[in-house]
Amino acid sequence: MNDTARHGSTLPPEHRRRWLVTTLVVVVVAVGAVVGGPWLYARVVMPEARDPLALSSPTATPGADSEAQSVPASTDVEGAWQVGEGSLAGYRLGEVLSGEQVTVAGRTDGVTGTVQIENGALTQARVVVDVASITTDESARDAYFRRALDTTTYPEATFELTAPADVSAVATALGTVTVTAEGSLTFHGVTQPVQVALEVQRTPTGVEVVGQVPVTLEDYGLDAPDLGFVTVEPSGAIELLLVLTR
Numbered sequence: 693m694n695d696t697a698r699h700g701s702t703l704p705p706e707h708r709r710r711w712l713v714t715t716l717v718v719v720v721v722a723v724g725a726v727v728g729g730p731w732l733y734a735r736v737v738m739p740e741a742r743d744p745l746a747l748s749s750p751t752a753t754p755g756a757d758s759e760a761q762s763v764p765a766s767t768d769v770e771g772a773w774q775v776g777e778g779s780l781a782g783y784r785l786g787e788v789l790s791g792e793q794v795t796v797a798g799r800t801d802g803v804t805g806t807v808q809i810e811n812g813a814l815t816q817a818r819v820v821v822d823v824a825s826i827t828t829d830e831s832a833r834d835a836y837f838r839r840a841l842d843t844t845t846y847p848e849a850t851f852e853l854t855a856p857a858d859v860s861a862v863a864t865a866l867g868t869v870t871v872t873a874e875g876s877l878t879f880h881g882v883t884q885p886v887q888v889a890l891e892v893q894r895t896p897t898g899v900e901v902v903g904q905v906p907v908t909l910e911d912y913g914l915d916a917p918d919l920g921f922v923t924v925e926p927s928g929a930i931e932l933l934l935v936l937t938r
Contacts (some may be wrong), residue, residue, distance in 0.1 A: 709877070714932065718789070719743070719747075724856075725834065728870070731754055731919050732862035733866055742797040742799065743780075744797075744904070744931060745780055745782070745902055745932065745933040746785065746902055746932045746933070747868060747891055747893050747900050747932065747933075748895065748899065753762070760863055762896060763866065763894050763895060763896055764894075764896075766864045766865070767862075767863055767894050767899070768863070769795070769809050769811065769859065769862050769863050769899065770809050770811075770812075771808070771809060771938075772806065772807070772808055772938075773806065773807040773808075773809070773898070773936040773937065773938065774804055774805075774806060774807075774936065774938070775804055775806070775807070775819060775934050775935070775936065776898070776935050776936065776937035777836055777931060777935065777937075778801075778933075778935040779801065779803040779932075779934050779935045780800070780801055780931075780932075780933045781799075781800055781802075781803045781819075781821040781826075781931060781932050781933070782796045782797060782798040782799040782800055782826050782928065782930070782931050783798050783826065783874035783923055783928055783929065783930055783931065784904070784928055784929045784931055785881060785925055785928035786794070786924070786925035787893050787922055787923065787924050787925065787926065788922065788923045788925070789922045793936070794938065796826060796828055796833070797828065797931075798826040798834070798837070799820055799826065799827065799828075800821065800823075800825040800826045800827065802821065802822025802825040802930070803819065803820070803821055803822070803934070804819075804820050805817070805818050805820055805934070806820045807816055807934075807936055809859060810861070812858065812859060812860030813856040813858055813859065813860070814853065814856060814857040814859045814871070814873065815853075815856050815863060816848065816853060817850050817851070817853035817873070818851070818853070818889050819833075819850070819851045819852075819932065819934065820848050820850050821848060821849045821850075821930070821932075822847065822848060823843050823847060823848055823849050823879075824838060824840060824843035824844075824848075836917070838899065839864060840914065841880055841914070842880070843845070844902070845881070846879075846880050846881045849876050849877065849878065849879040849880075849930065850877070850878045850879075851876070851877050851878075851886070851888075851932075852875050852876050852878075852887075853873060853874070853875045854874050854875050854876055855874040855875075856891040857871050857872065857873045858871070859871055859892065859908065862892050862893075862894065862899065863894075865894070867893045868893045869891070869892045869893070870889060870891055870892075871889075871890045871891075871892055872887060872888070872889055873887070873888050873890055873903075874887050875887075875888070876885075877907070879907065879912045879930070880912045880913055880914055881913070881926070882911070882912040882913050884911050884912065886902045886905050886906070887891065888904065888905045888906075889903060889904075890902070890903040896938070897937065898936050898937045899936040900934065900935055900936070901932070901933070901934040901936065902931075902932065902934070903931075903932050904927060904929040904930065904931050904932070904935045905932070906927065906928075907924060907927065907928055907929060907933075908927045909924075909927070910926060910927050910928070917935040
């Protein structure tokens with residue numbers, strides 16, 4: 693007989709009952725940690741997902757208190773633009789963690805690209821995202837993400853415009869303008885046609901663009917991970933916030 697059992701059998705009845713109750717509580721807590729740990733993580737521990745990428749708000753307008761912050765009445769949007777500092781990209785995916793629905797959002801500022809506007813039309817656009825640098829709140833998830841996407845072989849995702857889009861309203865609009873862009877998305881070595889709704893607005897220093905590119909993992913040769921207590925939804929989105937500068 694081990695020391696703990698011998699000790700329990702020689703205790704007075706009242707102390708023995710306390711000892712048994714304490715032991716039972718420890719066992720229940722241990723089982724709960726194993727069985728309910730993922731549920732507790734999903735409901736209590738895991739941080740809330742980052743909000744979707746969005747345009748800066750509110751948009752400054754002529755007549756604002758600080759003229760330096762005022763958007764001019766019109767902007768010459770014709771010509772070449774660069775994807776500049778402040779641009780962000782990432783992904784948004786749903787996970788089911790022990791029956792609890794959670795949303796995971798990764799982010800990177802590794803975004804580059806160029807945009808061309810001619811005669812009020814978006815004629816060229818190429819945006820490159822450094823997929824290998826995308827991070828979430830959990831380093832273990834990020835490591836798995838990089839392995840699953842084989843970012844060593846396919847470190848980037850690229851969007852390229854394939855048809856002109858009318859952006860003539862952007863030059864004078866004081867609010868946002870919705871533009872539908874048709875293009876191709878190259879991701880994990882696979883290129884697929886995509887259509888994305890973009891929200892565009894002028895700022896005191898340039899133009900901002902935000903949008904989401906829907907992604908079905910299977911279309912890009914990827915299987916949605918299923919690790920038993922956690923499964924990943926088969927569809928998600930690549931998010932973009934582009935700060936365009938001259």
